[in-house]
Each structure stands twice: as C-alpha cells, then as structure tokens.
Amino acid sequence: xxxxxxxxxxxxxxxxxxxxxxxxxxxxxxxxxxxxxxxxxxxxxxxxxxxxxxxxxxxxxxxxxxxxxxxxxxxxxxxxxxxxxxxxxxxxxxxxxxxxxxxxx
Numbered sequence: 001x002x003x004x005x006x007x008x009x010x011x012x013x014x015x016x017x018x019x020x021x022x023x024x025x026x027x028x029x030x031x032x033x034x035x036x037x038x039x040x041x042x043x044x045x046x047x048x049x050x051x052x053x054x055x056x057x058x059x060x061x062x063x064x065x066x067x068x069x070x071x072x073x074x075x076x077x078x079x080x081x082x083x084x085x086x087x088x089x090x091x092x093x094x095x096x097x098x099x100x101x102x103x104x105x
Contacts, residue, residue, distance in 0.1 A: 001093065003097070023063075032102075034056050035057065051077045054073055058077070061094065066098075069094045076088070
C-alpha cells in the first residue's frame with residue numbers, strides 16, 4: 001500500500017514553514033472528524049450521505065499524495081451512489097493508513 005507523504009503540502013507551502021504547519025494542522029483536525037461522520041453514515045446505511053463523506057475525504061487523500069488511493073476512493077464513492085458497498089474494506093484500510101501517518105506528525 002502506498003504511504004502518505006507531505007510532498008504536495010511541501011509544494012504548496014513553497015518553503016514557508018508556518019503555512020506548511022498550518023496545512024498539516026488543518027488536515028490533522030479535519031480528517032478524524034470527517035472519518036467519524038463517514039463511519040456513522042455507513043453504519044446507518046445512509047449510502048448517499050456516505051458517498052458525500054468519501055468525496056470530502058478524497059481531498060485529504062489527495063493532499064497526502066495518495067494517487068492510487070484517490071482512484072480507489074473515487075470508485076468507492078461511485079459504488080456508494082448505487083448503494084453498492086464494494087470497496088469498503090480497502091477504503092477503510094486507506095483511512096487507517098492515514099490515521100496512523102497523522103499520528104506520527
């Protein structure tokens with residue numbers, strides 16, 4: 001599985017450490033909140049809402065340089081719109097991978 005990284009954040013910040021740290025802080029704050037809402041909606045079988053949650057989480061996936069994971073998230077989002085949960089386990093592995101990574105920052 002590909003690993004999250006700060007390449008895109010470093011590129012965005014252009015060497016401005018204060019801006020870089022602000023971006024990281026935003027991701028670290030928002031990601032767990034968005035993940036929790038996603039899980040609650042999935043458990044409640046609110047698949048349209050869950051697809052919206054996946055859409056929001058895709059931005060964090062992208063920011064953390066996870067190109068393959070982004071494609072997996074896109075497919076999962078499309079599946080959820082059809083009430084198809086195919087991709088759930090893989091998407092949750094991606095979320096756990098990100099959670100583990102953010103704890104190291």
